[in-house]
Amino acid sequence: MEEKAQLMDLAKCSACRGCQVACKQWNQLAGVVTKNTGTYENPPAFTPQTYLRVQFREVVIDGKVKWLFMKDQCMHCTKAPCVEMCPVASRTKDEFGFTEIDRNKCIGCGICVAVCPYQVPTLDSVPKTQSCWFCLDRVVAGMKPACAKACPAGAIRYGSREDMLKLGHEAVAKSGGKVTLYGEKEMGGLHMMYLLPEKPEYYGLSSEGRLNAEKLSKLEVYAMLEKKLQGSPVRTEVLTMAALKYFGQVKI
Ligand code: SF4
Ligand code: SF4
Ligand code: SF4
Numbered sequence: 001m002e003e004k005a006q007l008m009d010l011a012k013c014s015a016c017r018g019c020q021v022a023c024k025q026w027n028q029l030a031g032v033v034t035k036n037t038g039t040y041e042n043p044p045a046f047t048p049q050t051y052l053r054v055q056f057r058e059v060v061i062d063g064k065v066k067w068l069f070m071k072d073q074c075m076h077c078t079k080a081p082c083v084e085m086c087p088v089a090s091r092t093k094d095e096f097g098f099t100e101i102d103r104n105k106c107i108g109c110g111i112c113v114a115v116c117p118y119q120v121p122t123l124d125s126v127p128k129t130q131s132c133w134f135c136l137d138r139v140v141a142g143m144k145p146a147c148a149k150a151c152p153a154g155a156i157r158y159g160s161r162e163d164m165l166k167l168g169h170e171a172v173a174k175s176g177g178k179v180t181l182y183g184e185k186e187m188g189g190l191h192m193m194y195l196l197p198e199k200p201e202y203y204g205l206s207s208e209g210r211l212n213a214e215k216l217s218k219l220e221v222y223a224m225l226e227k228k229l230q231g232s233p234v235r236t237e238v239l240t241m242a243a244l245k246y247f248g249q250v251k252i
Contacts, residue, residue, distance in 0.1 A: 001095035004139060005161035006148055007168055008071055009195040010203075011179075012155035015040070015054050015069035022150030023052040023073070026135060046072075048124035051132040052147055059202045070194070070203050071147065071156070074099060074120045074132040079188030082112035082121060085221050087242035090129065097161060097191045098134040107238060109228050115216055117187065117209020134191065164193060171195050218246040 023029070029049045034042050041056040052073040059066055076098045083091045083099060090105035091112055108127035121131045135145035143149070148158040157167060168181040172195070182200055183193030186207055196203060204211050216224070225242055229235040243250045 003097040003161040003191065004134075004159065005076075005097070005164040005183075005191040005193055006145065007157045007164040007193045007195065009155050009157075009171065010068070010070055011195065011197045012153045013054075013069045013071065013151075014153050015056060016152065017054050018150045018152055019071050019147035019156065020050075020052050020054050022146040023132070024049075026138070026146035027051060046120060046122050046131070048122050048130040051130070055203075057203065059198070061198060061202065066198070066202075068198060068202060072118075073147070073192065074134075075118050075183065075187065076132075076134055076191035077117075077187035078190070081115040081117060081187075085111050085115045085218075085246070087111065087225060087238050087245060094136065096134070096136075096139060097189075098136060098139075099131075100133055100136065101129055101131070103128045107232075107234060109225060109238070111221060111225060111228075114214075114224060115221060117213045117215070119210055119213055161189075161191060168193060168195060222246055 024031070029051065032043060032047055032049050034044070037044060039056055041054070043050050043053055046053060052071060055070045055072050057068040057070070059068060078097060080091070080093065080099050083093055087109065088105050088107055090102050092100055092102070094100050106128045108123055108129070110123055112121045112129050113123060121129050124130055138145055144158045148156040157164060165184060168184065172179050172181050180196040180200060181193065182196050182205060183190035187209065200206065201211060222242060226239060229238060240250055
């Protein structure tokens with residue numbers, strides 16, 4: 001099966017939030033009451049009911065104020081820390097390159113939340129992990145993901161990752177190098193890629209995820225898991241699985 005991807009041209013995004021609404025509708029995610037915090041960005045963060053949100057960023061570039069918009073959701077990293085660190089293999093990669101979640105396996109430890117370089121997953125009240133699943137049900141039926149189909153500005157392209165990379169390279173060449181293709185190599189290659197009219201840092205992005213994302217070592221993640229599983233009936237079993245996954249051996 002060929003890898004699929006989205007390529008979003010941020011210069012075309014009008015921040016209408018059609019993609020945000022389409023994601024809610026298709027995935028039957030409820031509306032959430034929020035407070036006005038002096039920005040059009042709403043909601044301000046991912047929640048178990050919000051897999052996709054449109055960021056509004058006000059930045060100063062060369063002395064001029066600019067308003068930058070960005071559709072934000074799971075990037076479906078090839079080298080995904082959430083997959084690499086989930087102790088019970090609840091998060092896995094599928095044949096399209098997407099990151100999928102088996103909620104039956106999830107124990108709600110929150111390790112994926114702590115290690116995601118794009119600060120995407122959230123835990124619901126069960127607790128179980130939640131995030132964009134690339135509308136796998138639509139993809140296997142030959143349809144576009146709901147967000148890509150909904151965009152009235154034609155800012156979101158969807159297809160084979162190879163084709164999206166080709167389109168991305170062509171756009172960069174046409175711009176004379178002014179536009180940046182983000183996602184070709186970051187985290188082993190993303191399946192949500194962007195054409196950025198401004199430098200990645202203006203969107204809060206670096207080559208290793210969000211600029212302010214914490215980077216935890218395997219030892220730190222293991223220690224976090226030990227603490228979270230205090231008193232849990234599955235503590236020994238899960239710590240054994242984690243030790244084998246992280247270090248190739250059981251820690252004594
Ligand atoms: S963006 Fe975060 S949640 Fe999505 S695949 Fe990458 S590490 Fe996992
Ligand atoms: S909450 Fe824990 S068990 Fe569930 S997917 Fe995240 S890392 Fe895996
Ligand atoms: S791919 Fe589907 S689940 Fe992911 S953000 Fe788009 S509409 Fe939401």
